[in-house]
Amino acid sequence: MRDIFRKRRMWKFATELKPRYDVVIIGGGSHGLATAHYLREHGIADVAILEKSYIGSGAAGRNTTILRSNYKTPEGARFYDASVKLYEGLGADLDFNLLFSQCGHLTLAHSDRAMFVMANRAEVNRLEGIDSQLIGPDRVQELAPAMYVGPDTTYPIMGALYHPPGGIIRHDAVVWGLARSAFEGGAEIHPYTEVTGLRRQGDRITTVETDKGSIEAGVVLNCTAGWSSVIAEMAEMQLPITTHILQACVTEPVKPFLDVVVVSSQMHVYISQSDRGEFVMGSEIEPWTTYRMQNTLNFLQDLTRHTLELFPQLERARLLRAWAGLCDLSPDYSPILGKTEIENFHVSAGWGTYGFKAAPIVGKMLAELVATGKTPELIAPFALERFYTDELVSELAAAAVSH
């Protein structure tokens, strides 16, 4: 009982930068912290995590916390399945309750074409051993009794892709748990430390310049999501990425009446009810690029209109908050992960709207890459090189709006 009221410090922030680190991770979000966490397994402790704001202030703290693995390509499905499996054990691994609820995930289909694509996804998923199935409107109604499934809507529901292992998790807890583990493993976390430049000599980054001084680095990791291009430019390279805002909002808490995640690509919404009873809702990215994280009115209008078609009960619910985050979109809606043309500069980028889902597996794979110098097989299809060899991994149908 006393433990509940005891204030425990989970980690201490480092104050002074050392002159050199074996590994410098740019970005203190879920990917950067997960990498530091998994570097412990390889006995690499001389690690600095540089974060320009507070940890988890970017996409890690702005996503809608949905986890799933029902992607369209075998490469993608395999990768995200490994991530969901790591998430399943992450709470025990970190000794921290992440409130992971595998409540199930429904992707609604409103057309014959959508039903066809979902049948295709279900088959790909099942070949990879992922629980994923096409269901009809009656089963949809059973799983979400409070949702309006009637035929007299703008987009009648013809069926859904049902993915039982999908669900929601407490995103801040993931960040905190990973930060504690990274700290316990000896990594230094430097919040409010902005990278201002990278010094490159030939095929190597030698020095990372920050607003708190310069440091030498053995390996540099770019885990900055929406800001990946900005960091890449400092390293004198380009990425096939554009930065867009993605917006979400949350209602006041109401009585629990939805215990699955509901997604509709056609209606551009994904909806879940949190443990506190709030409805968390998100939408599609804005088509134009921007680094300004502010909501738009047309987002709120479209999102609430579509949500009310599915859940008319929410008509009087008030919105508590709305926010926007940056998404680093790649041309094929798959991530860009691993080596670049610079020998000691690796990236975790191109995460679009699906980065948080992949945090543990990205950490594990990047840690292995740093420790061994070899690209793990699981992430080989996501190499930056694929854009030069035209071997794209198209997740357009399964990743764009489908969270």
Added chain:
Amino acid sequence: MSFVLDCPNCGSREVTDFGFGGEVTTRPTGRPEFKELNRYVYFRDNKAGVQREWWVHRAGCGEWFLAERDTRTNEVIWTARPADAPPARAAAASEGAPR
């Protein structure tokens, strides 16, 4: 934050009226290598700052035009038909060139 763009034909309209055509890129000339072509097709500066970009007035006259916008604030600095656009600054031009 939403913003307003000046269509050269129709005047000020909300951004939802327009289609975004992406940042202005430099098309390779002559007989480029595959690598250079792929760089042109996929790779972008994705600048956090003033960016020269294409827009189309999709819900209006259908005209394609250029704009310069600060992607950090969404402030639109100017819009113009390609023929009337101010020349790209020397710095911007060299940054846009393939590396």
